[in-house]
Amino acid sequence: MAFGVAARAQAPDVSKKLEGFDAYMEQTLKDWNTPGVGVGIVVNDKLVFAKGYGYRDYEKKLPFTPKTLEPIASNSKLFTAVVAGMLVEEGKLTWDKPVRESVPTIQFYNDQLNNNVTLRDMLSHRTGVTRHDLIWFKSPFTRKELFEKLKYLEPQEPMRETFLYNNLMFSAVGQIIELKSGKTWEQFVRERIFGPLEMNTTTYTIADMLKQPDYGVPFREKRDSFELYKIPYYEDTEGVAPAGAIISNIDELSHWLIALMNDGKYNGKQVLPASVLKATIQPAIGLPNTLGEALGYWELLNPAYGMGRQTASYRGKLLTYHGGDLPGFHSQVSFLPNDKIGVIVFVISDHSAPLYNVISYNVYERLLGMDQTPWNQRRLQQRLAGKKAGTEARAKAGADRVPNTKPSHALAGYAAEYENPAYGILKIGLQGDQLQFGFHDFHFPMSHFHYDRFDTPDDEQYGKFSVSFRTNPQGDVNDAVISLDEAEVVFTRKAPTLDAKLLEKLAGTYMTPTKVKFEVQYQPGAGLSLVFPGAPPQKLIPIKGLQFRTPQFADSIYEFVVENGQVKALKERDPSGEFTYTRQ
Known part of the structure; x- marks a missing residue:
């Protein structure tokens, strides 16, 4: 079912070129078992087509319309790059000098990063630091706290050599915008972009979205069947808002797209600096030809990748684009700069995420009079093959389990808080x-797998967490190791306060004993240290009771002897x- 009419009167040639598109969309939604999709098309400086297909709320069968709000996720990134560019224009930041020259409080993992990372590096995912999404995803961390965690993120690759997508860098740029402008990222974007572009219902939080009459509801498809089910909204976006918190609709996002396509002008007014838009589209790092x-x-x-958006050649045409993905909601904003055609696609349901490319490419091919590439068939074949492979793989889970083993400790010995400086607290409880x-x-809940490994159930949406516990030389459970993001992460038992x-x-x-x-x-805030004559201080880390250890040696314990107070x-x-060392 198609809902909504063209938001502006379609030019006759556009209407003619889109003949058969509604039928194509109906079949696409059916093929993909997709709840709902929204499509907007901008030509030159007008929204010439805006229509919803399927449902914004699959359960209640409410139609998807051009006014249906949904999170645009990482399509927020270009907004962040543009407002950072406004501060560059004002002389408060620079694209290509070390960012610490403008923001001395920012700290990266090492001196090489501290002395070299630029704003362009952060906005183009070329710092060499990988994404570490489970630091922020479903976390309580504020933007300031995430900003302060950058110093714990060890680079995986040399700077400016490899594209490594990183939401935390965009979050940090949002914090930089606040530090340099005196306004939060949200305030700055609303004043400098949403207001002038008449994006009046565009917002940042699910709570605000739900106050509006027309909004999307997130759905997923069961992993081992084709049943659709509703999932909770993802709401923990405040910390990484500059990377992905904007919520908009086809109608209002078209105002942004019109400005992007027309050197920053909207309704005859210069809203976005043309020089900033030019800077964001300039390639900063090449990506492989993966497809x-x-x-x-x-x-x-x-x-x-430029800053907050990508460029590529699509069948000989220059294309600039970016996708956005959060649980249940997926989107893409793209345009052909030399052909003055732009497309916005909103998709509901995770398994249908590839459709924002499939549909965008199809629209461009229709409007340019090209033969239609069979993207739908290609991606659908991949989707179904991947779904089948996933079901078969899960059926074989646990094949490496060693039978008849027991944990090395009573369960109470594992229950504790474990800490990683970047990822935060892992709390293992006992019920x-x-x-x-x-x-x-x-x-x-967790179940014993074998030895000192415990697993969570295989959750339909988030899968399984597997935790392997490690003991220290004294035989106590000291570390919990989990595979998160791109590597194993070690959480160390939190020292008692x-x-x-x-x-x-x-x-x-x-x-x-030798009279030395x-x-x-x-030192308040730092704790105890051992200081031998002529040697640097050695920090004493609390273990339990009056027992301590140094960072260098886990098998050496220092215990204070207290008698009668x-x-x-x-x-x-x-x-x-x-x-034994006697107190003097």
Whole structure:
């Protein structure tokens, strides 16, 4: 079913070139089991076509219309790049000088990044730091907290050599915009873009979206069947809002597309700086020809990423585009700069995400009078093959399980909070005789797999988390290891918080059996350190009770001896024995 009429009167030639498109869309939705799709077409400086197909709410059978709001996810990135460019125009930032020259508070993993990373690097995904999405996804972290986590993200590749998509860098640019403008990213974008472009219902939060009469409802398809089911809205977007929080509709997003296609002008007014738009489209890093090399599809050639958008040659035509993906909602905004044709596609349901490319390419081919590439058949074949392979793979899960093993500790020995400086807290609880998994807003029971490995159930939407616990040399459970994003992440058992008065009491002068005096120093906020004459301080990390260790050696324990409220000594134990250092 098609809903909505052209938002503007269609030019006769556009109408003629789109003959058969409605039937194509009806068949596409049927082929893909897609709840709903919205399509908008801009030619020159007008929205000439806007129509919804299927449903914005599949359960209630409410029609998808040009006014249906949905999250545009990473299509927010170009908004962020453009407002950053406005600050470049004002002299508050620069594209190509180290960003720390403008923002001294930003810290990356090492001096090489600190001394070299530019705003363009951050906006073009070429810092060498990979995406680490599970730092922010379903997390409670604020934008400021995410900004401060950049220093923990070790680069995987050298700078400016490899395209590594990174939402956290866009979040950081949003924080930079606030630092340099005195306004939040949300305020700045609303004042400088939404207002002038008359994007009056465009917003940032699901709560605000739900106050409007016409909005999309997210659905997914079951993994092992074709049943559609409703999923919760993804709402934890505040921290990474500059990477993906904007919510809009076909009608209002067309105002943005018109400005992009016309050197920043909308309704005769210069809204976006033309020089900034030119900077964002300039290629910053090349991408591989994945479609051609892997699948033999050479229509899209030589893609490159600028800032907040990509460019490529599509069948000999310059194309600029970006996609957006959050649970249940997918979108693409694209245009052909030299042909003055632009397309917006909204899609509901995760399994149908490839349709935003399929439909966009089909529209361009129709309007340009080209033969239609069989993108629908190609992608549908891939989708069904992938679905079948996934079902077969899940049926074989657990084949590597070693039978008849037991955990090395009683379950209470695993229950604790484990911490990673970048990813935050992993909370392992104990309820009855079952461990409980708590990470960000993920909460699942855990089952013993083998030895010290415990798994969560295989969730329909998010899959399975597998946690392997590791012991320290003293035999205590100390680490939890999970495969997250692109690598294993180690969470270390969180050290107990000791009372400052107790730490002050433990500080003092001690003497070795060889009569060498040394200090245990206490520094508020930093804790205790060992300071031997002529040597740098060694931090003491609390383990349990009055036991500590240094960062260098896990098998060496320092334990304070307290008798009748008085500190008597410090004992050092390692595999070779125990030494006692008396308090002076």
